[in-house]
Amino acid sequence: DQQVKQNSPSLSVQEGRISILNCDYTNSMFDYFLWYKKYPAEGPTFLISISSIKDKNEDGRFTVFLNKSAKHLSLHIVPSQPGDSAVYFCAASGTTIIFGKGTRLHILP
Amino acid sequence: DTGVSQDPRHKITKRGQNVTFRCDPISEHNRLYWYRQTLGQGPEFLTYFQNEAQLEKSRLLSDRFSAERPKGSFSTLEIQRTEQGDSAMYLCASSFRGSTGELFFGEGSRLTVL
Numbered sequence: 001d002q003q004v005k006q007n008s009p010s011l012s013v014q015e016g017r018i019s020i021l022n023c024d025y026t027n028s029m030f031d032y033f034l035w036y037k038k039y040p041a042e043g044p045t046f047l048i049s050i051s052s053i054k055d056k057n058e059d060g061r062f063t064v065f066l067n068k069s070a071k072h073l074s075l076h077i078v079p080s081q082p083g084d085s086a087v088y089f090c091a092a093s094g095t096t097i098i099f100g101k102g103t104r105l106h107i108l109p
Numbered sequence: 110d111t112g113v114s115q116d117p118r119h120k121i122t123k124r125g126q127n128v129t130f131r132c133d134p135i136s137e138h139n140r141l142y143w144y145r146q147t148l149g150q151g152p153e154f155l156t157y158f159q160n161e162a163q164l165e166k167s168r169l170l171s172d173r174f175s176a177e178r179p180k181g182s183f184s185t186l187e188i189q190r191t192e193q194g195d196s197a198m199y200l201c202a203s204s205f206r207g208s209t210g211e212l213f214f215g216e217g218s219r220l221t222v223l
Contacts, residue, residue, distance in 0.1 A: 004151075006151075009149075031209070031210075032209040032210045034209075034210045034211065036212075041216070042216055043113070043200055043202070043214030043215050043216050043217055044152065044200075044212075044214050045214070046211045046212065046213070049209055049210060049211065051209070089151050089152070091210065092210075093209060093210030095165060096154050096157065096165050096167075097142070097154065097210050097212060098154060099144075099151035099152045099153075099154075100151050101149065101150050101151045102150075102151050
């Protein structure tokens, strides 16, 4: 059973607009939630994280929001740029680090 | 280059053969992780080490799979009697103890079992 779920396999967003990627989790014991970005033929790279005791963390164009009551987190990218086109993985950290299936983001010119 | 390196990058083998992958983590990192990724899926956790101790092992890791990190530096992942279902990208990652989950991944080793 998946503990970390990304229900949208893909998302297309116009350049300059906001991209919102969503993630749901089932285990309340996770300490941190993270987003990773992956380009083809490369390993995933860390993007941003949030502690389970916070509800928002911002780093430049990237903001992660955590809603613990809904067991939901989202990644906002604004403004979206062509280089943001990649697969984004949501991950949760407890005793191990569990990844979702990913969402492929296409930034349209 | 001081990132995580994996070898070989690609391996093609026949069903029933044994294969071994090597991972060299970032030198200051004491945690090392192995994940498997198939098409359309996220990385699936296999196992992780803190120094030379294997602390956690997924139930996905059948008895045909074994991982070692003998001196707390590089690690090997061996698959015995490979099956076609073992075809996947095998990813290695490393981190500091106490890290909040920020992993540094290698580029992966792609296994194709014919």
